[in-house]
Amino acid sequence: MTDTILANATLVLPNETFRGQVYLSGGRIAGIAQGADVPAGAIDCGGDMVMPGLIELHTDNLERHIEPRPKVNWPHAAAIIAHDAELASVGITTVFDALRVGSVISNTKANYGEYARALADEIMGMRAAGVLRISHFLHLRAEVCSETLIEELAKFGPDDRIGIVSLMDHTPGARQFRDVSKLKEYYTGKHGYTDADFDAHVASQRALSDRLGAAHEAAAVAEARRLGAVLASHDDTDVGHVTRSAEHGAAFAEFPTTFEAARACRAHGIDVMVGAPNLIRGGSHSGNVAAEALAEEGLLDIVSSDYVPSSLLSAALLLGDLWGSPARGIATVTAAPAKVAGLTDRGLLAIGNRADVIRVARMGGAGMVRGVWVQGSRNG
Numbered sequence: 001m002t003d004t005i006l007a008n009a010t011l012v013l014p015n016e017t018f019r020g021q022v023y024l025s026g027g028r029i030a031g032i033a034q035g036a037d038v039p040a041g042a043i044d045c046g047g048d049m050v051m052p053g054l055i056e057l058h059t060d061n062l063e064r065h066i067e068p069r070p071k072v073n074w075p076h077a078a079a080i081i082a083h084d085a086e087l088a089s090v091g092i093t094t095v096f097d098a099l100r101v102g103s104v105i106s107n108t109k110a111n112y113g114e115y116a117r118a119l120a121d122e123i124m125g126m127r128a129a130g131v132l133r134i135s136h137f138l139h140l141r142a143e144v145c146s147e148t149l150i151e152e153l154a155k156f157g158p159d160d161r162i163g164i165v166s167l168m169d170h171t172p173g174a175r176q177f178r179d180v181s182k183l184k185e186y187y188t189g190k191h192g193y194t195d196a197d198f199d200a201h202v203a204s205q206r207a208l209s210d211r212l213g214a215a216h217e218a219a220a221v222a223e224a225r226r227l228g229a230v231l232a233s234h235d236d237t238d239v240g241h242v243t244r245s246a247e248h249g250a251a252f253a254e255f256p257t258t259f260e261a262a263r264a265c266r267a268h269g270i271d272v273m274v275g276a277p278n279l280i281r282g283g284s285h286s287g288n289v290a291a292e293a294l295a296e297e298g299l300l301d302i303v304s305s306d307y308v309p310s311s312l313l314s315a316a317l318l319l320g321d322l323w324g325s326p327a328r329g330i331a332t333v334t335a336a337p338a339k340v341a342g343l344t345d346r347g348l349l350a351i352g353n354r355a356d357v358i359r360v361a362r363m364g365g366a367g368m369v370r371g372v373w374v375q376g377s378r379n380g
Helices: 061-066 077-087 115-128 149-153 178-193 195-229 239-248 259-268 274-279 291-296 311-323 326-331 335-340
Strands: 004-012 017-025 028-035 049-052 056-059 092-101 135-143 164-167 231-233 252-254 271-275 302-304 357-363 368-375
Touching: 004 326, 049 326, 056 164, 056 302, 056 311, 056 335, 061 077, 061 092, 061 115, 077 092, 077 115, 077 368, 092 115, 092 149, 092 164, 115 135, 135 149, 135 195, 149 311, 164 195, 178 335, 195 231, 231 239, 239 259, 252 259, 259 271, 259 291, 271 274, 271 291, 274 291, 274 302, 274 311, 291 311, 302 311, 302 335, 311 326, 311 368
Parallel strands: 004 049, 056 092, 092 135, 135 164, 164 231, 231 252, 252 271, 271 302
Antiparallel strands: 004 017, 017 028, 049 357, 357 368
């Protein structure tokens, strides 16, 4: 940890931006001042934005590094290091690595096995060894349409840095893939399913959901409490889904698929998360509600990069342009995710907070990260 002054910067604070300096010392933000002065020894940011490090609550990016192509299992240590470095390079300084819990082992065509416990040990082991650049927590994606959810959740404990448990339900015809034709496109395109393969998959998954779905949902809610984790819903589609999420105590809703669900979340005080790729692309690849339309109605609180880490910063800048407030846009990837995850020491440029800070220049609609400091140490 070294002392650093970032000067002549456009500082992005919770509700405003202004030209000034931020002082980093002892791993914390030690001071904030207005003005374009560049003190001796300071880094002259030349008007670049300086903001809190981005906070990612839901990303599948590690899985892409572990399986870069279908059936290619990459060495996990190398994959974790590459994932960590990629996130740092795009300004993410805190991540909740999303790991699926709940497997299907009896269906030979749609088999997917357990991996979360072993991978969590590897991530946390590398964190303890000090080889990771950014701050890592875990996000358990509890798949209720599975065979082994309860057994897999039982292998985790309160000391495992489980920050989030989300309720996932990928039963064909429900939630994200309520339009089964979209699901068919996915399986035929990615896995080469024939019509017969797909029909068999749908039948087996629906039967599995009918048999175990309710019990698995209740167990996941209970396990979130035991683990001290924040509970999130996923792909809420209608008022009934949101009402059930509220009864379970969900703090935020990942990727509501309709206006109806997003409005119900607002009525229940549940924060709404959208995917940055949805914003950047101008719509959902699954045919669900467009994130920009939610933003225009004030129904958007948090942004996640989901499967494209570099999209997080650009989406926040896009929202700042849309709302006419850069500070409000940046808050969706800093202050808002920190608050909902219970992280009180980051997400804001505020004296005493962790010195997780990034320097950003704009390149049209995109953001270019020109410096990353994690607890005051430069990491990019």
